[in-house]
Amino acid sequence: MTGHEFMLELLHRNPLQCLEVLRMSRESFVRLCAHFRVNYALKDSKHVSVEEKMAICDFNMMFTFVVAGWEGIAHDSRILSEALANPHAPFPLPLSDKYYLCDAAYANIRGFMAPYRNVRYWLGDFRRKRALTNKEKFNHAHAKLWNVIERAFGVLKARFPILKRMTPFSLVTQRNITLACFALHNFIRREGLRDEYFARYDEPNVSVRNNNAVVDNDEDVIPTHGTVADREYMIQLRDEIAEQLMQNME
Numbered sequence: 001m002t003g004h005e006f007m008l009e010l011l012h013r014n015p016l017q018c019l020e021v022l023r024m025s026r027e028s029f030v031r032l033c034a035h036f037r038v039n040y041a042l043k044d045s046k047h048v049s050v051e052e053k054m055a056i057c058d059f060n061m062m063f064t065f066v067v068a069g070w071e072g073i074a075h076d077s078r079i080l081s082e083a084l085a086n087p088h089a090p091f092p093l094p095l096s097d098k099y100y101l102c103d104a105a106y107a108n109i110r111g112f113m114a115p116y117r118n119v120r121y122w123l124g125d126f127r128r129k130r131a132l133t134n135k136e137k138f139n140h141a142h143a144k145l146w147n148v149i150e151r152a153f154g155v156l157k158a159r160f161p162i163l164k165r166m167t168p169f170s171l172v173t174q175r176n177i178t179l180a181c182f183a184l185h186n187f188i189r190r191e192g193l194r195d196e197y198f199a200r201y202d203e204p205n206v207s208v209r210n211n212n213a214v215v216d217n218d219e220d221v222i223p224t225h226g227t228v229a230d231r232e233y234m235i236q237l238r239d240e241i242a243e244q245l246m247q248n249m250e
Contacts, residue, residue, distance in 0.1 A: 008048050024159070024184070028193045049121070053178060054107045056092070056100060059145075060199070065092050068178040077106050101146045110230035111167040113238060115139045115146075123147060138242035151201040156185050159197045 056065040067083045071096045084091050094100055104121070108114040115121050116135040123143050131137040157163050161183040166174050188195055 020107055024195065027220055028188050028195060054083065055149070055153075055182070057149045057152045058151070059148050059154065060189065061148060061201070062189050063152065063182050066179060066182050067184075068175045080106060080112075101142060103146065107226070108231060108234045108238060109226035110233050113142070113234060115142045116238070116242075134242040134246035138238065139243045151186075154201045155197045156181060158187065158200065 054067040057063045119135045121139045126140045131140045
């Protein structure tokens with residue numbers, strides 16, 4: 001079977017086969033090809049018709065910043081420190097009165113709000129027993145909001161299994177594959193197309209536990225960046241939010 005015949009069969013016969021091979025619906029793939037034709041002068045060939053990274057995402061499960069290309073295992077906070085210092089890819093720092101929600105692998109510094117450590121955090125933990133203290137109340141609220149990035153990664157990994165066990169290409173190729181997967185994820189979401197992978201994770205209460213995140217280690221083992229004043233500011237802000245949440249329960 002020629003490449004052209006393969007694509008015709010893939011796109012016009014069994015829609016499940018299209019989803020399995022391309023990791024997206026036929027409609028999404030056709031829309032993607034149209035986007036490339038218009039914006040990047042993509043053309044059909046004479047054979048085939050064309051039809052531990054760090055990321056930030058918004059509450060629509062769209063990734064807004066991605067760092068990929070680290071070799072081996074690196075601490076999340078170290079990757080963040082390097083990203084903040086990289087002049088070739090300016091980090092999108094939040095406004096002075098805003099902050100990113102991050103997991104317990106990051107230090108609680110200005111612009112980055114981490115949960116309390118050595119305190120219950122996962123959504124499933126609170127289904128069995130409600131939050132009792134101000135720290136637990138804060139962690140529960142934090143987990144419900146931060147859950148969006150777990151769901152976004154859930155969609156990404158379900159659609160692209162290669163991200164779970166990358167083929168041993170060169171580091172540059174692995175990085176490019178990873179970035180391409182993020183770009184395709186965003187394209188499908190932005191186009192608002194019907195998609196079974198997003199449908200699985202669209203509910204806010206879907207619990208996706210990240211086995212790599214650690215919540216019960218001591219604070220001082222986390223590589224930190226920023227000033228002492230920055231850390232003290234965020235610690236105080238977190239305590240104030242926790243107290244307000246607790247008062248709202250009464």
